[in-house]
Amino acid sequence: MFLDIEELELHPLDFEEEFQPDVIDLGSEARQKAPLKASGHAEVVEEHHGKHEVIKDIRLRGRLSASLELQCARCLEPVPQQVKRDFELLYRPLGTDAGRDELSVTDAEAEIGYYQGEGLLLEDVLREQVLLALPLKVTCKEDCKGLCPQCGKNLNQEQCSCSAAVEDPRWAALKDVRSRLEH
Numbered sequence: 529m530f531l532d533i534e535e536l537e538l539h540p541l542d543f544e545e546e547f548q549p550d551v552i553d554l555g556s557e558a559r560q561k562a563p564l565k566a567s568g569h570a571e572v573v574e575e576h577h578g579k580h581e582v583i584k585d586i587r588l589r590g591r592l593s594a595s596l597e598l599q600c601a602r603c604l605e606p607v608p609q610q611v612k613r614d615f616e617l618l619y620r621p622l623g624t625d626a627g628r629d630e631l632s633v634t635d636a637e638a639e640i641g642y643y644q645g646e647g648l649l650l651e652d653v654l655r656e657q658v659l660l661a662l663p664l665k666v667t668c669k670e671d672c673k674g675l676c677p678q679c680g681k682n683l684n685q686e687q688c689s690c691s692a693a694v695e696d697p698r699w700a701a702l703k704d705v706r707s708r709l710e711h
């Protein structure tokens with residue numbers, strides 16, 4: 529859904545949208561399990577830059593919710609993750625960064641972004657907001673045992689025999705020492 533600056537100038541826009549999985553590219557970190565829901569309000573805000581220049585920003589307020597699946601950082605099994613986020617964003621035309629302090633409207637709460645050309649794609653905004661809402665790392669459970677570094681088996685599901693094999697020589701060496709001490 530494209531938020532066109534010229535159309536928004538004519539009338540603000542209320543939106544309520546659903547995006548099927550794969551419409552919004554969340555990269556390899558997250559998989560979307562159900563339609564992502566987003567609703568909100570978009571409008572143009574004018575900022576005065578100096579005495580003569582008027583800058584047209586797009587202000588976007590809304591919320592989103594999504595059912596995602598992330599990957600456990602230890603065992604790589606899928607971990608369900610609900611994401612809910614309210615956002616309040618102000619997009620300035622790309623290139624207005626210089627003299628940012630001189631701009632008249634300063635929305636203390638709004639995050640500032642930039643749009644290029646005619647406007648901005650709602651999907652891009654949502655993608656960024658979802659990624660910002662994700663935790664850096666998830667584990668399927670607090671005491672996830674992870675994968676065996678040798679054979680790759682999921683140690684939550686089965687015990688492999690690698691650890692025993694690793695310990696064997698050490699035990700053998702210890703026994704050897706003990707037997708020498710005893711004799």
Ligand SMILES: [Zn+2]
Nearest residue numbers: 600603668672
């Ligand atoms: Zn895990």
Ligand SMILES: [Zn+2]
Nearest residue numbers: 676679688690
């Ligand atoms: Zn193993």
